[in-house]
Amino acid sequence: MPIDPRIVPPADAARRRAVSPVVVYPNGTLPMPDMTLLERARATLEKTDEVIVPPREGATFRVPKGHFFRIVSIEGPQVGDLNLWNANDLSERFFSGKTRALHATHVTTGNRLWSTLPALRPMATISHDTLGWYGFDADGGGVHDVIGTRCDPYTNRLLSGGDYHNCCHSNLCRALAKERGLSMHEAEPFVHDVLNVFMCTGFTADTKQYFMKASPVRPGDYLELFAEIDLLGALSACPGGDCSATHSSDTARCHPLKVEIFRPDPALLADWPFPEPNGYTGIAEGI
Numbered sequence: 077m078p079i080d081p082r083i084v085p086p087a088d089a090a091r092r093r094a095v096s097p098v099v100v101y102p103n104g105t106l107p108m109p110d111m112t113l114l115e116r117a118r119a120t121l122e123k124t125d126e127v128i129v130p131p132r133e134g135a136t137f138r139v140p141k142g143h144f145f146r147i148v149s150i151e152g153p154q155v156g157d158l159n160l161w162n163a164n165d166l167s168e169r170f171f172s173g174k175t176r177a178l179h180a181t182h183v184t185t186g187n188r189l190w191s192t193l194p195a196l197r198p199m200a201t202i203s204h205d206t207l208g209w210y211g212f213d214a215d216g217g218g219v220h221d222v223i224g225t226r227c228d229p230y231t232n233r234l235l236s237g238g239d240y241h242n243c244c245h246s247n248l249c250r251a252l253a254k255e256r257g258l259s260m261h262e263a264e265p266f267v268h269d270v271l272n273v274f275m276c277t278g279f280t281a282d283t284k285q286y287f288m289k290a291s292p293v294r295p296g297d298y299l300e301l302f303a304e305i306d307l308l309g310a311l312s313a314c315p316g317g318d319c320s321a322t323h324s325s326d327t328a329r330c331h332p333l334k335v336e337i338f339r340p341d342p343a344l345l346a347d348w349p350f351p352e353p354n355g356y357t358g359i360a361e362g363i
């Protein structure tokens with residue numbers, strides 16, 4: 077937001093700028109997951125399935141409510157673009173913007189991935205993050221971004237004039253279409269803004285422009301999530317690779333990603349408060 081030199085600042089401009097910021101959604105009123113209980117459940121995990129996402133492609137996976145899943149770096153640094161849906165209702169999907177507002181620009185252990193209105197409930201809770209040491213770096217960058225969207229062929233055409241068919245958006249459309257027996261055209265409206273897993277991003281200090289830098293992820297690192305509802309997921313291994321330079325082309329070095337599904341001892345989660353859709357009904361009642 078550059079300053080317009082034609083606009084004369086008011087006499088009290090400095091005072092107006094100096095008021096204290098207020099956090100929009102105070103964390104104290106947000107229902108928090110019982111991480112101690114999740115940690116106990118983690119100690120009982122048994123792997124039930126795994127999916128390999130090839131470089132520059134997408135793949136789907138299913139996670140039953142009460143199971144865990146891990147997105148794992150294998151072979152080399154690689155960013156993954158994640159979409160999540162309610163497996164029983166594709167209209168309920170991950171809400172990147174509200175997740176950002178409720179938590180922060182980047183998410184880690186204890187944060188939750190929230191679903192779209194009107195359900196607005198936690199779809200998944202991050203139960204472990206091996207990049208939890210990163211925090212925010214000197215450039216203001218962090219990992220597991222909920223500020224970016226996903227690379228897509230439309231923006232690529234807008235900016236470069238060329239066509240590229242393995243952007244994350246296309247990969248996610250292709251994966252969902254295959255999973256649900258839809259055409260690409262039918263699947264596209266269900267594809268949504270992502271969690272950029274392992275991606276290191278921020279805003280430049282001076283102009284506040286969105287930047288990316290090489291992901292700190294290394295083979296063996298993983299992001300682990302607990303499914304609060306039955307989930308259908310889709311993951312794209314971004315054509316940007318570690319997103320250190322470019323995307324939307326075949327120039328970056330890319331690696332596969334692995335998704336692993338785990339079942340915990342269900343007895344440990346017998347009292348887990350699995351979330352219902354949000355209780356507000358005014359709009360549904362026409363108010």
Ligand SMILES: [Zn+2]
Nearest residue numbers: 227244314315
């Ligand atoms: Zn991408």
